[in-house]
Amino acid sequence: MTERGRVVIRTARARDAAGLATVYTHAFGPTTPAEVRRWRRNPDVPRETLIAVVDGVVASTVDIQYRQLLVDGVRILTGGIAGVATHWDHRGRGLATRLMAEAHRRIRAQGASNATLFTGHALPAIRIYRRLGYLETRDWVQFHEFARPVDWVQKRFEYRSKWLRRTPFGRALLEGWRHRVWMVTPAWGVAITYDGRRFRVVAGRRGRPDLVVRGGTREILSSFGDRSSYDRYRRSRKIRVSGDPAVAEVWRRLLTLEWRE
Amino acid sequence: MRIRLARPADHRAIEAVYRARAAASAGPMVRTRAYWTARWRRTGGRSQRKHLGLVAVEHGRVVGYGGAVLEDIGVWIEPPLWLPEMDGTDVGPRLVAEALQRSRRWRAAMTGTWVISGAPTLPYLRAVFPPPRPPSTLFMAAVLDERALLRDASRVVATRVRESVRLRVGRHQTATRRGSPKVTVSCSGRVLLGLLLGLRDLERERRAGRARISPQGSAALVLARRAFPPRKFWIQDAW
Numbered sequence: 001m002t003e004r005g006r007v008v009i010r011t012a013r014a015r016d017a018a019g020l021a022t023v024y025t026h027a028f029g030p031t032t033p034a035e036v037r038r039w040r041r042n043p044d045v046p047r048e049t050l051i052a053v054v055d056g057v058v059a060s061t062v063d064i065q066y067r068q069l070l071v072d073g074v075r076i077l078t079g080g081i082a083g084v085a086t087h088w089d090h091r092g093r094g095l096a097t098r099l100m101a102e103a104h105r106r107i108r109a110q111g112a113s114n115a116t117l118f119t120g121h122a123l124p125a126i127r128i129y130r131r132l133g134y135l136e137t138r139d140w141v142q143f144h145e146f147a148r149p150v151d152w153v154q155k156r157f158e159y160r161s162k163w164l165r166r167t168p169f170g171r172a173l174l175e176g177w178r179h180r181v182w183m184v185t186p187a188w189g190v191a192i193t194y195d196g197r198r199f200r201v202v203a204g205r206r207g208r209p210d211l212v213v214r215g216g217t218r219e220i221l222s223s224f225g226d227r228s229s230y231d232r233y234r235r236s237r238k239i240r241v242s243g244d245p246a247v248a249e250v251w252r253r254l255l256t257l258e259w260r261e
Numbered sequence: 262m263r264i265r266l267a268r269p270a271d272h273r274a275i276e277a278v279y280r281a282r283a284a285a286s287a288g289p290m291v292r293t294r295a296y297w298t299a300r301w302r303r304t305g306g307r308s309q310r311k312h313l314g315l316v317a318v319e320h321g322r323v324v325g326y327g328g329a330v331l332e333d334i335g336v337w338i339e340p341p342l343w344l345p346e347m348d349g350t351d352v353g354p355r356l357v358a359e360a361l362q363r364s365r366r367w368r369a370a371m372t373g374t375w376v377i378s379g380a381p382t383l384p385y386l387r388a389v390f391p392p393p394r395p396p397s398t399l400f401m402a403a404v405l406d407e408r409a410l411l412r413d414a415s416r417v418v419a420t421r422v423r424e425s426v427r428l429r430v431g432r433h434q435t436a437t438r439r440g441s442p443k444v445t446v447s448c449s450g451r452v453l454l455g456l457l458l459g460l461r462d463l464e465r466e467r468r469a470g471r472a473r474i475s476p477q478g479s480a481a482l483v484l485a486r487r488a489f490p491p492r493k494f495w496i497q498d499a500w
Contacts, residue, residue, distance in 0.1 A: 044296045068291035071457055072420055073284035075291060076413045079405070104405050113409035114454055116402045134401035136455045141383060142397065143390035144335075144373040151370035155334050222394035229395045 005055035007095065009102050012049035012061065014040070019058025020051070027085030029163050049083070050102055052095040060086040060095035062103050066110060079107030081117040084125055088168045097128055104132070122227040122258065149188055149217055154201040156224050160254065161198035173254070179210040179247050185217045211243035211251055227258040262352065264359040267314035267326065272301055274323035275316065278344055285345040287459035287492040304328075315359055317343065317352045327356030329364040335371030336364045340382055354385040361389065379459075402458060404450035411435045414457050418488045426488050428453065437488075444481040446488065448472040459492030 017033040024031035045065050052060040063083035068075045081103060086096050107115055119126055146152055164170025181192045182205050191206040192199060219238045223230035233239040241248050276297055283289040304312040317325035325343030329336050341356035376383055404410055407430045418426050419437040427442035428435055430450045436442050452471050455461030463486060466472035474485045
């Protein structure tokens with residue numbers, strides 16, 4: 001964590017693209033400054049990107065998208081909140097909350113009565129949203145059918161190989177972590193290893209595992225990127241984990257992409 | 262009715278289906294010209310290899326659309342939309358079935374779809390997909406300005422009932438029309454926003470004491486129900 005510096009909250013400019021790309025990479029996945037510039041160049045709705053700058057570094061950001069909801073054809077302006085992200089070194093300082101407060105002030109100034117967003121149950125930011133009054137909610141229902149689960153697991157770990165080493169938390173988590181994990185279901189199984197550069201996923205139970213994760217296809221695959229599902233399935237023993245608890249804890253974070261409680 | 266691949270000549274008809282659906286639903290977004298231009302650019306030309314567009318046609322007229330998109334991790338079935346006059350027909354299930362069948366050519370590792378709970382396609386999706394994963398993603402809304410919310414609600418209610426309805430949130434109140442209001446609906450801003458977006462049901466809120474209707478009596482109750490009818494939540498095409 002860096003020393004606490006002066007926080008400046010302002011609208012993002014074109015030259016902030018590199019800083020925004022770093023913050024988005026820390027929060028969402030690999031993002032380049034060119035991608036940020038492209039998104040900002042072609043907005044399909046009016047938007048404002050707010051940033052919190054600490055000691056000249058983009059530390060946190062919130063995107064306001066001024067959208068119009070239709071209720072029986074009547075237009076209702078809503079402040080769509082998106083892209084809430086904070087630099088790894090500046091988390092836990094209330095920057096996102098301050099940005100959200102500023103976003104609400106600007107949305108009200110535009111004459112909107114409400115703000116709306118989409119988020120995940122397992123994301124830490126949901127606590128901020130609830131505290132700020134986002135209390136009218138509706139769940140999405142997600143259906144998946146896995147024709148080739150092993151291929152899908154490979155793709156998910158390709159993504160982790162690409163992303164995690166570009167982030168401070170990923171590098172810290174994977175430093176010295178060289179283990180083999182089996183994921184085993186009644187229908188299929190994979191062995192996953194990390195060689196310090198990338199994950200390798202091979203079908204079948206290869207080598208001697210340090211950790212064995214057993215469960216049904218649905219339970220195991222639903223846990224990717226979703227801490228609450230993973231923890232729930234573990235509590236109900238629909239997912240069973242055997243092996244070193246320290247390896248299991250890192251594995252949980254790799255699987256669910258949950259970084260900080 | 263038949264389902265076929267969408268052609269560039271169908272674009273205007275597809276836009277018209279969206280507009281008609283949005284005009285009779287709670288929650289979809291206004292689609293700007295920039296949105297449609299970007300969408301047709303995204304789904305046309307070379308990218309057709311990764312996008313499947315379908316239309317439902319009846320008597321030569323496009324009455325619904327759906328499709329699928331191939332992404333890195335698999336195929337996503339796009340929730341279908343259809344004209345309000347086609348409610349109660351099998352247009353939605355047929356668009357989904359066709360998208361599922363045609364997207365098999367991609368031989369994707371995963372096929373999935375997302376819909377908001379309460380969406381009309383949910384029963385059919387439950388029938389064709391394995392059980393859904395536990396809820397992980399959600400829509401959230403907050404009231405930022407109660408007076409502005411009353412203005413928004415007043416405009417919507419005025420299109421639903423001819424009589425004047427008084428809406429009251431805390432210290433603030435408004436009437437939907439001139440003249441003496443026939444009924445007053447009082448609730449918190451949060452409940453009013455939920456009613457407006459179709460997230461809450463007036464009858465349930467009234468029974469739970471979170472919404473009050475005065476004067477008491479069946480005439481006022483009927484009017485209040487017309488002002489806030491049970492809605493099918495339909496924000497699936499929102500972002």
